[in-house]
Amino acid sequence: MSTIWIKQADVVTLDANGTILRGVDILIENKRIKHIGTVPENTQANEVIDAAGYVALPGFFNAHCHSPMTFERGWAEDLPFPRWLNEKIWVAESALTPDDVYWGAALAACEMIRCGTVGYNDHYFYMDQVAEVVEASGLKAMLAWCTFGIGDDKEIGPGADKQLAFSWEWNNSANGRIHTSLGPHSPYVCPPDFLKRVIVLAGQHDLPIHLHVAESQQQVDNSRERYGQTPVEHLNTLGLFDHHTIAAHCLALTENDRAILADKGVYIPRTPITYMKLAMPVRTPVTVLHESGITRVALGSDGPASNADMDMLAVIRQQVLLEKYSQENPEALPGDMALRMATQIGAQALGFTESGVLAEGRPADLILIDFNRPHLRPRHDLIANMVHSAKGADITHVIVDGQLLMRDRELLTLDEKQILREAEQRAFRMVRQDMSRVREYQD
């Protein structure tokens, strides 16, 4: 039996009452939280963590990302979206190999653990490679092999059948830490017949669907022209929302769209840093989603090509700031709600329905944040300090299913030094940097 005893932490439980406990112990047995409160002094534990001045929080669930895009971090800067995509990102990705995806995902996993992420929702190619990373890292994930409405395409990997087959082959692997979903890219690149096929498969295999929806008004206009319906109406007519759906972005919604999404219980991950960096207008703010009865709004980093980091604390802060500023309302989106979006709502989206709350019997998916730092004092309001002042680097310990993935900022499951070197060299090759530059950083 594996036991971790966390001593004297301040615990932000994120339970229904918003309970915050000061200076209490947490006892973890195997995969779950056994007890929160006072632990008898004679308790035996494999690992004892002195957490005086630390805050325990449910770990973050990144509800939408493309983790292997670490390779393109900083590769396409200060460009309009069509040039960003067509001249830089797709050109670079066309040279991608399955091994590259492995190392890109491994680099992302190092970064995510360091920033307190315990689970992520990934949508990319060669996802069997990403699954290997998830298995090795100890993280939780929901993985979708991105599919376009096409047949074989040697450029981006094996045929559509193999891509779809990935989902049921890997579902519930890694001791249940890997969930899979079907990943049709979006209604604008997947024709209705292809989406219908995905919907049938989702039903046959009981798999969620993870796709991009209504990222711009332009997409809505195009959909109306092509199908006489908005993207949300179109997908609803096809029956897609009758399955567990994660519909990323949903930035431009009509009132009817919002009613459909609320009624169907669709999860909507928002990735605010991408919207700001690529200047994508958020026509339907989170406040409006909430007012429309859509309670399942989660948060994600998106890919590191359009955000540039995978730090969920940065995402949380950005969402809160963007909401207050764009609504011209400093009361919009209080910190407690933003933390729930980044933890329990994301966990539910990914099918880890018990995570995101610190309570006895819940999965031990949690992080410790060191508040013994000048920017986190005074502690008038732990929630405010976490949302507006804490940074990824303040997180010292990460525990997933009762396994320590990081102890005192040291990664325990991944060979970070090798990953940094290998991933960077491969990223340089992928973008066809001249060899002199690659050589400069050979270490």
Added chain:
Amino acid sequence: MSTIWIKQADVVTLDANGTILRGVDILIENKRIKHIGTVPENTQANEVIDAAGYVALPGFFNAHCHSPMTFERGWAEDLPFPRWLNEKIWVAESALTPDDVYWGAALAACEMIRCGTVGYNDHYFYMDQVAEVVEASGLKAMLAWCTFGIGDDKEIGPGADKQLAFSWEWNNSANGRIHTSLGPHSPYVCPPDFLKRVIVLAGQHDLPIHLHVAESQQQVDNSRERYGQTPVEHLNTLGLFDHHTIAAHCLALTENDRAILADKGVYIPRTPITYMKLAMPVRTPVTVLHESGITRVALGSDGPASNADMDMLAVIRQQVLLEKYSQENPEALPGDMALRMATQIGAQALGFTESGVLAEGRPADLILIDFNRPHLRPRHDLIANMVHSAKGADITHVIVDGQLLMRDRELLTLDEKQILREAEQRAFRMVRQDMSRVREYQD
């Protein structure tokens, strides 16, 4: 003679050509950079820093803040501006003592050094206390004792004369690291007669003026009603801009205002995180300032009550993201320009005119950023990685006037542990927390 030898750093010089040097040495002798390039192996140095995989950058100059407001970090959350100010901030500040200001400023100094700030422009009360902190910390600063257009006010300190006298008593102290300015709060709380007196004193003592200008359209409307002029026109008529002026915010400007500010060479610090957190509309974006010929736009954190941290990397990223998003233009405000705003332009605003560039003969005001971290790889673009991915905690070394203030994340000039404890206890007392809460955190 004090010598620091930094080995094998990548150097982002921020010189006029944007030169970036890879894997070179920096030799610092006393207060200045002696050499950048290859340093002979037999060189003697007091301190040798192995900086392979590190980036050297000019240190940050925070061009507008109220550093002792660390005491109110997290004390007034999710509130509209009038309630934020009247019900929370001013009530708390009314209990402030000079000793409180010392400890609040000391807490801020710890935080600023940890985030790579080498100089800051502070505007608050009891500034002799802040000056003691600057002297002890090794930082550079421009300090203004905030004055309202009033006489004696026992609530906020000594009389206006003493407040103004601070400026010439402390100017150029701490071996030239302290500059002072006159700090009339703003045209909306300082009547014309008082501002005229300040302007006369600025001329007599050759001191800059640091104040708040045009923070909202409401202020502009009120000024027009009272004086028949915008705040900028009003200050210009009084002759204020004939002196070196730092006019914080300037969020609502007319075309004529912009012409005046360009013509007079006024420095304009922007504090984007405050604008977002308190939902203050930026009616005149940085892009428009630049297009109007206003080149002296700097960046600041503002006080930690309205921003919640003093991390200039967070400010830089926020300014870039806000500019791209609000202009609906992903090409707006490239990273290189944002870095210059946060370094050399801020340094010039504070009168440290040679800082902000890494070149031989320049003051050794610089930082090292550790790029051996997953979120900073691959290194396709060092500028992009710094602006969009780096965090304060990636900064390992801070050097000011050739003195190391932080080595490998260890503060060398301040007793951080004592400061954290003392500042927090005093902050709790200031906001009149019940004593049970204060006791909880006694350590």
